[in-house]
Amino acid sequence: AKPKVGYFPGKSALPNYEAAKKLEQIKVKDIQSIPVVVKETTTIHDAVVTLFMDNVGSLVVSDEDGTLKGVLSRKDLLKVTLGNPASSTMPVHLVMTRQPNIVTIQPDQSVVEAAKKMIEHDVDTLPVISEKDEIIGRITKTNMTRLLLDLTDTLL
């Protein structure tokens, strides 16, 4: 269900404009989290263990040079593990989302752009990458929820 719109009385008030402008100035690098990275040869079993140990929603898959190769969500893992005990020993590169289908963001883009990408592409995590595709962070809907809280706490 789409959220209802219209809880704000209007677009013209200066106070709101100021707050929104500030929100647009916050960059991905200001709030990003540390990425949890596995190799393409990591098994599904080890990936699930890593996901639980680090308590994250998605893992980022890299090659030896730290270049982004894939993303592995709880959903990707659940799809392959259900009723399939042989999946435990499979390497993650068989089930990960790979290029050109990975939705990424760069550190100097705004958090508003990151939020837009998450909603449009229906993903919970975006790998933060350099221009050379090096993995440098991770931004999630948890970061967005914290930002909403920080926004309220800081502004009041």
Place this chain on the structure above:
Amino acid sequence: AKPKVGYFPGKSALPNYEAAKKLEQIKVKDIQSIPVVVKETTTIHDAVVTLFMDNVGSLVVSDEDGTLKGVLSRKDLLKVTLGNPASSTMPVHLVMTRQPNIVTIQPDQSVVEAAKKMIEHDVDTLPVISEKDEIIGRITKTNMTRLLLDLTDTLL
């Protein structure tokens, strides 16, 4: 990693105060989504299928009267399905999070309180329930991310 603080220049400016006040006035019922509900006897297999069909992060488990009995996250399901083919036919009540461990919210509470609960208890979904524990909605970090976007769009 905790988000960095201090991207806002100060707490004293009136414009910010106004925006934050408005954020605090938005209620859970204004942005909540439709809950995806299964019964306690639903199998793990059917629960995973429902989770994929409805494309949600968590299912809410109810008894025949629509009363909240449990919550089932992708994480709960992944924990039980990995390397365990027999789990497919198990009923969800064996693996769901149950009372008193379910973190819930009521429709008239503010979205700021909902965001606080999600961060403090590290959950992605809160069932929205009435005073009689009837399931009436679901609020997620996706709703929070959309709210952040709506906030920006509406205010600019």
